[in-house]
Amino acid sequence: MNINLEYLNISEYKNLYRNLSVAELTEFAVRRGEAVLSDKGALVVNTGKYTGRSPKDRFIVKQKSIEDKINWGDVNLSIDEEVFDKLYYKVVEYLKEKDIFMFDGFVGAMKEYTLPIRVVCEYASQAMFANQLFIRPSIADLINFVPEFNVIAVPGFKANGAEDGINSEAFILVNFDKKVILIGGTQYSGEIKKAIFSIMNFLLPQRSVMPMHCSANIGKDSKTTVFFGLSGTGKTTLSADPERRLIGDDEHGWSDNGVFNFEGGCYAKTIKLDREKEKEIYDAIKFGTILENVVLRNNRTPDYDSSMYTENTRAAYPLEYIDNIEKSGIGGNPNTIIFLTADAFGVMPPIAKLSKETAMYHFMSGYTSKVAGTERGIIEPKATFSACFGEPFMLMNPVVYAELLGKKIDKYKTEVYLVNTGWLSGGYGKGERIKLSYTRAMVKAALDGELTNAKFEEHPIFKILIPKECPGVPSGMLDPKNTWEDKEAYDVKALELAEKFNENFKKFKNVSDSIAKAGPRIKEIQYV
Numbered sequence: 001m002n003i004n005l006e007y008l009n010i011s012e013y014k015n016l017y018r019n020l021s022v023a024e025l026t027e028f029a030v031r032r033g034e035a036v037l038s039d040k041g042a043l044v045v046n047t048g049k050y051t052g053r054s055p056k057d058r059f060i061v062k063q064k065s066i067e068d069k070i071n072w073g074d075v076n077l078s079i080d081e082e083v084f085d086k087l088y089y090k091v092v093e094y095l096k097e098k099d100i101f102m103f104d105g106f107v108g109a110m111k112e113y114t115l116p117i118r119v120v121c122e123y124a125s126q127a128m129f130a131n132q133l134f135i136r137p138s139i140a141d142l143i144n145f146v147p148e149f150n151v152i153a154v155p156g157f158k159a160n161g162a163e164d165g166i167n168s169e170a171f172i173l174v175n176f177d178k179k180v181i182l183i184g185g186t187q188y189s190g191e192i193k194k195a196i197f198s199i200m201n202f203l204l205p206q207r208s209v210m211p212m213h214c215s216a217n218i219g220k221d222s223k224t225t226v227f228f229g230l231s232g233t234g235k236t237t238l239s240a241d242p243e244r245r246l247i248g249d250d251e252h253g254w255s256d257n258g259v260f261n262f263e264g265g266c267y268a269k270t271i272k273l274d275r276e277k278e279k280e281i282y283d284a285i286k287f288g289t290i291l292e293n294v295v296l297r298n299n300r301t302p303d304y305d306s307s308m309y310t311e312n313t314r315a316a317y318p319l320e321y322i323d324n325i326e327k328s329g330i331g332g333n334p335n336t337i338i339f340l341t342a343d344a345f346g347v348m349p350p351i352a353k354l355s356k357e358t359a360m361y362h363f364m365s366g367y368t369s370k371v372a373g374t375e376r377g378i379i380e381p382k383a384t385f386s387a388c389f390g391e392p393f394m395l396m397n398p399v400v401y402a403e404l405l406g407k408k409i410d411k412y413k414t415e416v417y418l419v420n421t422g423w424l425s426g427g428y429g430k431g432e433r434i435k436l437s438y439t440r441a442m443v444k445a446a447l448d449g450e451l452t453n454a455k456f457e458e459h460p461i462f463k464i465l466i467p468k469e470c471p472g473v474p475s476g477m478l479d480p481k482n483t484w485e486d487k488e489a490y491d492v493k494a495l496e497l498a499e500k501f502n503e504n505f506k507k508f509k510n511v512s513d514s515i516a517k518a519g520p521r522i523k524e525i526q527y528v
Helices: 022-031 082-097 124-132 140-143 190-207 237-238 281-282 355-365 396-413 436-445 487-505
Strands: 016-018 041-043 057-059 078-079 100-107 115-121 149-154 171-175 180-184 210-219 224-229 244-248 249-257 258-261 265-269 290-292 314-318 336-341 352-353 367-370 384-386 415-420 454-456 465-467
Touching: 022 041, 022 124, 041 124, 041 190, 041 454, 057 082, 057 465, 082 149, 082 171, 100 124, 115 190, 124 265, 124 314, 140 258, 149 190, 171 190, 190 210, 190 396, 210 237, 210 396, 224 237, 224 258, 237 336, 237 436, 244 249, 244 258, 258 355, 265 281, 281 314, 336 355, 336 367, 336 436, 352 355, 352 436, 355 396, 355 415, 355 487, 367 415, 384 487, 415 436, 436 454
Parallel strands: 016 100, 041 290, 057 078, 057 171, 115 149, 149 180, 224 336, 336 415
Antiparallel strands: 100 115, 171 180, 210 224, 210 244, 210 249, 249 258, 265 314, 290 314, 352 415, 352 465, 367 384, 454 465
């Protein structure tokens, strides 16, 4: 079928390859020197200078149609249309006489909210990434395919930074009026995935659908659960439950018809990957999987312990490479929501129930903590906050997403729990990390409804409800203060974290009193 890209002003290219098979894309990528094969046949790509997202290089074109809807600031940077047009012209010229690899497919498993996308790539390996991560079309889908959004990815084109009106050689430019995402100067494929996620996060709330940076699964009782959590909190580990089918592990929407996966694949971290701990991910790394920045030994076996290129090593593979999945990518309206935090201060309860207001507060806060080894220079635990558990990808004011959450909690009587996968008994470096077996028992109790009618006591500082008992968990550890030998030290550390919560929350504007007052108490509590 003759595909015309003149609507994108792309012409005079050498060859255009549309929706090639995985085998064909693998052959192209290896032959062109973009990648090599591992011992299991995975495509191993080194992305060079950029081994992760480049947040300061992402810009949104400021246009009247969106100007009052975007949450402009340090996360959502703006550029003028003229800057976009000049770079776009340079990219189009760059693509002349080059082979182009193209993926046509979809984002969003629920048909009412599916977004047809076209990804135009300079590299075969990036077209393969799009093929494995997004929802793949049938032959019939391709006959009269019309994309609503287009991604153009040209890693080999380097911008001139300030001369081109941007910050560096790399750029991710989003133009809503032209429905184009322009990516250049970086080969890190996560930029493609997250740019599309950002688009969905902007479009769906305007249709009363809540976009979520979360994993989701469904039980044998057909009850759906979603897990929110930043890196290192256990989101992937806890959602991969042998007793429950995985809907998806990263990006979802919540409509009145239920939860649906945006993607058709997984983009899993592989650093320190161990088959005994994460069998599903380990076994998914085979022919058709793309490994990014993973070191290969001389015999082509991956060295998952090596961070020679980056700690952010990744594997991209289709969902069907995992056994226990919900093939439709759709679940019902969630019965339970789990917010995950790895609290290194040792003051948050292992599990707590949240009211609608405290749920909205903690959703907007998106708290976890970083510890030594997660980032250079971190010696002591550091509190980190990411609004909606995905601030870099949320283009609108966090209040918009929080209000959607609150409405859905009310409408579907969804229970919300905060689960701490971090430390007790004194915090990081002094206490102990909560055993995974206990965390699994707490999550299971929440999902099975065993905590619905439990007796709770409100935490005097954080205003969250701590259960008196939880099946499979020692009752003495449920109140974190009980695990500290020095109770006054607990109070001091809890106050310290509470102040960080309150300081972070000051940045939010136009927040209702009921949400703002759901934050931690400080003045009302007397500390010795």
